[in-house]
Amino acid sequence: MTQPPQTSPDDAHHQAIRQHNLRAAAENTANEQRFADPQDAGARFPFNGRWTRRDWAHASLFATLGALVIGLVPGFSNAMRASEHAPTTTLSLPLPPLAVAPAKAAAQRSWDLVKVESGQTLGAIFEARGIPAATLHQLLDASKDRQALTRLRPGAELGFDQAGDGRLVAFRYDRSDTQRVELSLAGDKVAEKLVERPVEVRTAVVSGKVGKSLFHSARKLGLSPAVINTLTDDVFKYDIDFDRDVTSGDRFSVVVEQTWREGELIKSGPVTAAVFTAKGKPFTAIRFDRDGKAEYFTAEGRPLKKSFIRSPIQYARLSSRFGTRRHPVLGTSRMHKGVDYAARTGTPIMAAGDARVVSAGWQGGYGNAVVLDHGRGYTTLYGHMSRLGNIKRGQRVSQGQVIGYVGSTGMSTGPHLHYEFRINGVHRNPLQHTMPPPEPLGGAALAQFRKQTAPALERIREVEEIIYATVPAKPSKDDPQVAAASAPGGKKG
Template sequence: MTASDSGTERRQRLKAKREAALHRPVLTRQISEGFTGRWSRRQWAHASLFATLGVLVAAIVPGFGPSANPQPVHTQRSSLALSLPPLPIARLKGHSGDSWQIVRVERGQTLGSVFENLDLPASTMHRILDESGDKALLTRLKPGTELAFDLPANGELRTFRYDRDESQRVELSIAGDKITEKVIVRPTEKRTVVISGKVGKSLFHSARKLGLSGSNINTLTDEIFKYDIDFNEDVAASDRFSVVVEQTWREGELIKSGPVLAATFTTGGKLHTGFRFERNGKAEYFTGDGRPLKKSFIRMPIPYARLTSGFGARRHPVLGRMRMHKGVDYAARTGTPIMAAGDARVKSAGWMGGYGNAVVLDHGRGYTTLYGHMSRIGKIKAGQRIAQGTVIGYVGSTGMSTGPHLHYEFRVNGAHRNPLSITMPPPEPLSGVALAQFRAQTSVALARIQQVENIIYADAGEASPATAKVKKPAKNKA
């Protein structure tokens, strides 16, 4: 073989290898053919990518770690005994007072349900009721009443505690078949305070924030100023109010607010006042000169009703002929409550022919009112004295009626008058000794209101409305 032949064969083998290399995967071909002793940027990028993927896989999957079959590592463990804190001696010996549980009664809860929730036997409760002198109090629990139970480690009731009244707390200690009562006196303090502020966005929220109770606020809106102020339309955010109330405090806690003793309300630049005073044993509210704030009669004795027939001649809807209509008719749903137009004595209550179920009230001084076509009469009877606003019956369609409504008549000395246009008689003002007592009482309350308002509004440069607007009542000449 010549040298030329051997060279030819070598070239053919190299050619065959190149052709085989051309059929390899692209990455392999690039690495094998493109490698010139130094890696290109592309090759470094590919190598970094594969290295990163490898590290991630090894970190996530334990089997890819450096030790595929790791040998168990035996670590030496030691334990340390810690002593628990000792129980109090009182608890070990079962002394009372070691574990009081306080329960506040929720609406609808009874003493029996409270005992059941604490897994206490009903027999224990009945023993307490039999031994206690407050059985009526404990069987008629009010929402918010606080009860306390001393339950030692064994779970048996040792002491039961409750408040008999504002100043007396009762503890009943149970030891076997014996129950011992202990009364703890808790002193209370009465404070007469003045609460003053502005209406703001809401009279109710502003007054509650200042400390007035919901009952006090209702007295302002539904009793004292009901006849003179429309609280839906007339009141602005800048209007002011001041209220004098008596509060009961115990151990630094306000536990009760008494009735409103005096109040002022300034709206639209006009000052309204109201003072509480007892006349003939009944509390009422009067203006500064001793005139009752409550009107003698409510113009409309039924709420949320519409007038369907006025006073005067009309064609009777049942008889079909012209006839004098001696009252006014208010249409309302059956069962709507009907109120007494004023303080009165019940003259009659029962069936009255064409009036159906009806009530007649005698208000004195020759004034009477009649309420007809009731579905049923309220819890009243002839001869009974009732207050203005008392529910005397419910709307119906009894007697000569074509639908549910109230027929209301107003009479003066037996003569029928139009209740919508008649001038209602003014209530009787205070006089004589009662007026003198009222003045002495109101002067103190008004002075306190003026003092508080002068302090509150001094920074604003505003004069106290109570000081600026209230006129001193004229001296009684009687």
Template sequence: MNDIHNDNKNARHKARRLLIRRHAQRRHFHFYSRVSNWTFLQNVSASPISWRAEHWILGGVCVLLTALVGIVIPTFANATRHEPSPVPYTTLALDLPQLPGDEADPAIGAYAANSEPDWQVVTVRAGQSLSDIFREQGLAPTDLQRVLDSQDDAVALRRIRPGQEFAFAHAPDGSLSAMRFERGDATRVVLHFGAGGVSEAAVERAVERRTHVAHGTVTRSLFYAGERAGLSDGMVLKLANAFGYDIDFAQDLREGDSFSVIYDDVYRDGERLRDGDIIAATFVNQGKRYTAIRYTNADGETTYYTEDGRPLRKSFLRTPVEFTRISSTFSTGRMHPVLGYMRAHKGVDYAAPTGTPIRAAGDGKITYRGWMSGYGNFVIVQHNAHISTAYGHMSRFASERLGEHVKQGQVIGYVGMTGLATGPHLHYEFRIDGGHRDPLTVTLPPPEPLPASQLAQFRQQASPQLARLKMVDAMQLARAND
């Protein structure tokens, strides 16, 4: 009975809902007809995706909700935040103790006296003099004169070199208050300028030499081989100069030539200062091995020697001038370019620009210096009882005087074309017992070895260096055979 009653009740509710729906549809017929085809799920296979009105409405609602959340939540968070209460501070005024009025604190005075000046460091450029540096610093010539007058030996200031450093400190009024420079590798000099004059303080600096060993094989060039072995260009030049009497590095160098070298660097206060010297070296050129050992003899002369104590430096230079070409060779009969007739040419003419330095071919004494008919400015150097050399057509002489002794390589004059000459060149003669020899083919006498009194000391000094070089050569040979 109850089930029948419930069914009748549900039927009435359903009929009532249908009646309300039909009433709403009739009342809002236009709206329902317009939105009856709205859908958010589109049949993709039937038509491409496109934005419809319902999409725009849904998107706008999402944007609005996002904006509301972004504005309301931070505002609510700030509203609920509590600022910490400030911490109270108390300020007290403290009285400092008074300094004695009649005396100063000696510690403060000592600190002020020993404080380091505000140095302005200047590095010497090529061609600069100390006068140029002072002028760039805005200092007067009188300041430079005060500096020079303060030095008993001012060579370190008169002969400055590129890369050298000078430091200056200025007073508040711009005047020079202090100057700093190096007097040699081991001494730093500081000059202080005051009303009472110039005071000097010399500081000794720790200088040491650190020894290195290098080995290289020539592939492209000697400089490239030296760079790969860790040598500077300056050290490579020293290596070439040591063997320059036996090897012509412009023409004789071959790929596969090798060298081993013991050298040192100069360090000051733990920092590298400059290249040192080559202590010992070997060079293999076209299969021939040459050795150079640095040694200072009893006369204080430092040069390189072979293993048996004979100087690498030859007794005579084959060519005493850097020439561009040989303009005339030695001949018993040559048509003279000026006189116009056959005449013996008893020397070799080296064409070179006017002013090129002419060097003494060997150690000796100047026995003639003056004008010689046909030769112009002429110099004769007597080397020993049998050998002399002569140099003609000089544009001018060097500073050496008649009777002075000269060393091999010392400049004795400059190329010119004085006398009977058609162009600037050096006329060079080599004479033995007064007879002329061809300078290009004459057999030059070998240099004299060290005397017996020095030979034992030389061998004692050279022995460990030679052993070290042989060990380096053996290591390189072993590596090559691996």
């Protein structure tokens, strides 16, 4: 007789758990089948037909959120409606052809500007920029200004347009104040373009004090070196010794023509009128054309140009005066028949007046010397020169022409100019002798002179009244003042 297998208590417990799980799975399956029918949905979510307070709260919340979405998103509802009702149509339209880059774009060049320095040549400038000499010769051969380009003036402005590899694309320079030339390179061809640059000429009054230096103060006010040299070496050289007669408190006023181009001052001159007050004494100069030649006259119509200039050498120190003295070489007391100007060796020496060369060469104790005959019994001698100028005996020289250079030849202890002034062979002191005044303007010329120059003098007077009536009692020496105004009659070019 076979006995049934005996079960342990653990096995009975596991069996009970397994049966319970099977019954739960069967019930879940029956529920899913029952709720699959929509009609039985109410059994899953029972609703008795009345909204509770929670239901109304949920409905209000969802309604508010919907209104916010519609209000905050512009065009939301319109876009939705448009997408639902607006028909869409696709058209095939011809496109315009793509624009080709215009050739004018090449005209917008990137110019690299270079200012010519003293001693620089065009070849050196091209070499410094890495441009081959063959390119330079190509430009020179194509340009009408070959000679001018090979003799550049310091300060001239050149323009270069170079490609990324250094190749020269275009080159420009100024032919004149009103014309600029652009040379464009394309292979072996060079195209020239002429650009007109209009200028405007204005008349201005510039006024200031000398300060520590006339040149420094005048340059600070905008006067060019050429204008300053006109004042010192041409206009007032007969009446004012700028080495000894000018002090820091002296002042100057100049009526000058200024040439402007594209808002930039490019040059000044000539001087139309000027007043220089030295040690409280005013000296006036007015430019006027007489017989087709420009000259400077006083306010009364007398020419400023004298028969002789006061000093035949510029920027020199008076080292020995006229009169008895002890000779520095011989050691004896004797008459010094001239005046000495100490200056560096090589300083130019000018003819004191229009004259004929009597002699030029070695003259004993005078060393290298020149004697000039000015006519009417007046002669001058210039001694101890290091070398003579480009002159010879019998030649005519004009006032201010260089006839030699300072040295220390003959009986001399150092570089200087020995200058003698003689009348009918008699030595006179050149610092004290008064020359006869030149012939003044008269008649119709004087009337025209006064009519033409009166506005310039009046403008100087007005400017000086404005400036110097309000300056402090002790102004700074380095504080020049300027007044510039357009004067009637300005012209445009």
